[in-house]
Amino acid sequence: MKADTDNESLLGRLRLDQERRGVLPNSIVARERRVRALMVWLAPGSVLEAGREDIERYLDGLQITSASRAGYLSHFHAFFRFVQGEGLIAVIPTERITRPRRRRRLPRPTGDADIVRAIDESTGDLRCFLLLAAYQGLRCQEIAGLEGEDIDRDAHLLLVRHGKGNKDRVLPMHPVVEEALACMPLGGPLFRLADGRPMRPHNVSHWIQRHFTRLGIASSAHPLRHAFATGFYRLSQDLRLTQELLGHSSPATTAIYAGFDPAGANALRSLSFGSEVPLSDPPDAAA
Secondary structure, eight states: OOGGGSHHHHHHHHHHHHHHTTOOHHHHHHHHHHHHHHHHHHTTSOGGGOOHHHHHHHHHHHTOOHHHHHHHHHHHHHHHHHHHHTTSOSSOTTTTSOOOOOOOOOOOOOOHHHHHHHHHTOOHHHHHHHHHHHHHOOOHHHHHTOBGGGEETTTTEEEEOSOTTSOOEEEEOOHHHHHHTTTSOSSSBSOBOTTSOBOOHHHHHHHHHHHHHHHTOOOOHHHHHHHHHHHHHHHHOOHHHHHHHHTOSOHHHHHHHTTOOHHHHGGGGGOOSSSOOOOOOOOOTTO
16 A cells, blocks of 8 residues: 555545535544545455445444434545545445434423532532533533634624534624633633643533532533523524524524423413314223
């Protein structure tokens, strides 16, 4: 194999190409991790010789959800499209792989009582993570990426840079969040690991999940964002504004859970067309 087509050289060239195109650092890291794992699985064969069946078998062996499978395929497709552009392969093996259908799921925001309890029993960076997710609607990658320069204490604003889709947005800071971030550094990453490295999105997610598990709360990081969405929409009744605060490209995405108000939806149980329709009797066990 040529020196410039070994696995590490390919990954290095892919990383440089993505950096030049402005791909988010978190996406670059995730893509490299997925592709590297595929390369290891294919060894001693070359990833440049992988076919559609090889990739299908690899994904089958992971036993992952359809949503995760779609994510893996997205990373692999980007990699093979890059190496095709470099003239290293003629056909993209992921081109003819059918993408799994993403099924719409019911919103499951973390319950109010669980949010209060989780925050009350947290301190330090963990408490900030919970507040930023529940009171500002931030994703884990957005929490991990916050820097001191993103906090405008005079205007009470929070700048969320490079959100999903590489979009920026500005949020009014909730008073409890503003208080929690008051002592944070004015420059550089807000959150760091014990060894000084910047916090990564998976670290944020893991800390929250571990905290919930310890408390016996059946939830995770992202449902805190769902709680923000449903709570803010309930207060504002403004889907467009809720969409902007969440950083969604389409209001249809926001409507899935921001527009879902269980209390309001329960009104359908009182729906009437002027006469009572008797409920069916349970089947006779003796029949």
